[in-house]
Amino acid sequence: MKAIGFKTSLPITEKESFIEFETPKPIPGARDLLVKISAVSVNPVDFKIRQNSAKDTVLETPKIIGWDAVGIVEAIGEKVSLFNIGDEVFYAGDITRQGSNAEYQIIDERIVGRKPKSLSIEEAVVMPLTGVTAWEILFDRIRINPEKDKGKSILIIGGAGGVGSIAIQLAKKIAGLTVIATASRPETIAWCKEQGADFVVNHKDLIASVHEAGFQYVDFILDFVDTNSYWDIMVELIKPQGHIASITGSNDPVALNKLKNKSVSFSWELMYTRSMFETEDMQEQHNILNKIADLLDNGTIKSTLNETLTGLTADNFKKAHKLLESGKTIGKIAIKY
Template sequence: MGRQGTNAELHVVDERLVGRKPASLSFAEAAALPLTSITAFEALFDRLRAKEPVTGEAPAILIIGGAGGVGSIAVQLARKLTGLTVIATASRPETRAFALELGAHHVVDHRKPIAAEVAALGLGAPPFVFSTTNTEAHLAEIVQLIAPQGRFCLIDDPAAIDVNPFKSKSVSIHWESMFTRSTFATPDMAAQGALLNEVSRLVDQGALRTTLAETFGAINAKNLKRAHKLLESGSSRGKIVLEGFGEAAS
């Protein structure tokens, strides 16, 4: 179809993978949710099985990168849908405040030794650890702080990761990728549509909030570069959204 001299492309999406837009959100606010919500929801409940306690261990979860896009949804889901004490990591005053605002019980500084930071809370060793960023840099600390027979999930792409140190604690290690179900057409693809509808329901009930932090205007080369620059700086919080198509700029 044509529109003012430009071509509008149509994309077919399997209906099992989509959910309802929250009625209470704008399109930009809603656009910040699906990728992060699917990733966080699957990590917490399909991979870590965070509703299934590890016998005798502290009912707590550590979320590394708690003010980032995925972390900011994970903090909310863990707080609202589990009885776990939610420990998030953040390093700057504004990101620490953001994580607490989203529902984290405690925030520790990931620029310091995380194991000591968590131990100082006096809660005991958390059996659940969800790492959203810089896993390779934090791996030794995660090995030290996680409870025996705990569950560890990561979503980033370390250049190399030695899982052998987890053996003595019998820790299970999980990767989460939101595209696994769609890429391999798994029999449970409909789970993504169901979880998105649940997220939509929770948003409209006021139990969850969008983590849209900034809108960078129209989708063009200039604004894409701005967004990538902020993401690469490691200082962004929540999600960045570009909305609509604008004139290309170098």
């Protein structure tokens, strides 16, 4: 099968930052699906792994990355019970296994959902990773209860990005929260409002901007940009007994003691945790993806697709990664095979 990968971590402008190559079609294990891929999407995790996983080394076999895919089930393992051959599926992948930037991929059925019927493959493929991440951070990490928490305020730092775009929609449409999103350019401000944000504030002077919007404190904060850079700002803006959650990780220690006087909770979210550790509730990602598919099909939420490239080529992945690395992308980019 054809695949796109890399043997060493190079700047995206280098010719061999991505290469096209042939590799055997994978064979599904007991709970695996073999999926013939129709489209993929790119996420910041893609370029971060490309930049860091093969530094100062040359891999013997090219590494295939990619963690969003739509495709058709071509074969199933002996213990598969959730899907049949011919089913159209979408999923966000497993960081410990071969990625989706190829013609075929094997994937554990417990982290796969049915593709939304009403969406094109490119509209659907941009939703799994960001959708699962946003769902988990809101409802599994912060444990927002739509009945109890309806009307409370949430600040989403990085509102126009992939995760921010769907988090705005879920926070507004499912949780019933008052949504404050950060953006600074006219096009990103418009995008956040289009997703359903009640207020759009400027991240360049965030505390003053939130206060000007009429909030001294907010009940919840989601960080989709940089935990360390925004830490003191989040500490200032979070309501006593509130909850902060982040997906960005931290190169430096996080000063959790600054949350003590307000009795504030803090959570990390990593979408890969369930598959990485094969947790007891690993199949919950299958359930989340099906919920997201239902919400897309009934029009409660909408796809965050903003750009589509066509063709399984190294050039298309270079182009997509270059756009992501600029930090100025709005919504999501799909690559349709």
